[in-house]
Amino acid sequence: CSKCASTVLHRDVVVHLKSGCLSAVVPGSPLPPGDDSLRERIKENAETRKAWTEAVAALEETNAQKTSLEASLTELKELLAQSFAVLATLERSSSEGGSESGDSSGRKRHSSKQRDANGSSEVKQLREGIAEVLRAWKDYQIRFMTQRCKATCDQSSSKSPTACCGHEWCAVSYASLKEVALRDGKADAPSSPGYFFGYRIEPMIRFKTHGKSVRMHLGLQVLHGEHDEKLLWPFHHNVRLWMMVPSGQASGGCPLEINADTVDDRFYTKPADGSRGNGPCFSSSSVDLKALESGGFVDNDQLRLRFEVLP
Structure with a gap:
């Protein structure tokens, strides 16, 4: 050239x-x-x-991403319109039923039964429509918060280390926690709170006596956060806890998990203004402390853990 x-x-x-x-x-x-x-x-x-x-x-x-967002919002708008249409029909039916007053008693009973049947069908349609709206909105919100949290972590992991779905911490004074559990029946070790998909959560573990053994349970508490007004309630994410060896590798076994469908809604509802949270909930599954000790997970009187919130 x-x-x-x-x-x-x-x-x-x-x-x-x-x-x-x-x-x-x-x-x-x-x-x-x-x-x-x-x-x-x-x-x-x-x-x-x-x-x-x-x-x-x-x-x-x-x-x-813009095209996907527009499609999600369009779908949500259509579902809302359908739900409001069913609601309007139900209200109109109730109004017409209340205005009928001059018929015979037998005719009234027949008409009432027919209205009840129609109303029951319309109520069922309304509930299904609203449930579909909530599912669509939750799917959109999860996608949006996942993308937002991922971008936040990529841009500034130092400013917001717990904004993504995983959080590691060390439960210190392992021997003391075990001693308290043997004496009092249980001992809790919370981590510092963090934001997961917009929700402010405090992960924790509980040492609890089961007969002559002491076992560890996963726990968490949903706290009052900055984004509560923008989130869908109740909180409905599955969570899990991995045990980490000193080198930082996660356990090859099964983690402790809490399935959102098994948790009482009072623990996952939106915390009231002025309150810290609704109290902790704990996993039904647990791991024996002897297994942790023999597996090399306890090092220097510490237990290294990784808490994850699933989409």
């Missing part, structure tokens, strides 16, 4: 020049000796091309 001195096939010269000397260069072609400025220019052109490719990919991803 007479412009950049790169090696280009004859058939590709026009394409090469139209691209600003960025394309159709023969791979590994030698450069004129001692031409540092030319080398720098070609390097800058390659970096510019790479940045342009990344920008195009980011734009395409943003456009795809």
Whole structure:
């Protein structure tokens, strides 16, 4: 090429020049000796091309997210319209039923039964419609909060270390906790609270006596947070706890889990203003402390744990 001195096939010269000397260069072609400025220019052109490719990919991803969001909102709007239509029909039916007063008693009973049957069907439709709306809204909210938390973690993990779905901490004074559990029947060790999918949660463990043995349970408490007004209640995510060996690797066995469907709603409802939370709930499953000790999970009187909130 007479412009950049790169090696280009004859058939590709026009394409090469139209691209600003960025394309159709023969791979590994030698450069004129001692031409540092030319080398720098070609390097800058390659970096510019790479940045342009990344920008195009980011734009395409943003456009795809926008399309997905618009589709979700459209679906939600349609479901809401259907639910309100059913509700309006139900109210109109109730109003018409209440205005009938001049019929005979037998006719009244028959009409009342018919209205009850129709009302029952309409109520069922209304409930199904509202349930579908809530499911669609929850799906959208989970997707939105997951993307938002992922972006927050990528941009500034130091400012918000618990904004994503996982949180590691060390339960210290292991021997003392075990001693208290043997004496009092139980001992709790909470972690510092953090935000998970927008919800403020305090993970914890409980050492509890089961006969002559002491076992560890997973626990958590949903706390009053900054984003409560924007979230869907009750909290409905499954959570789990992994035991970590000193090297930082998670246990190869099954983690302790709490299934949201098995938790009383009073623990997962929105905390009242002025309150800290609704109290902790704990897993029914547990692990024997002897298994933790023999498995090498207790190190320097500490137990390293990883708490996760699933989407």
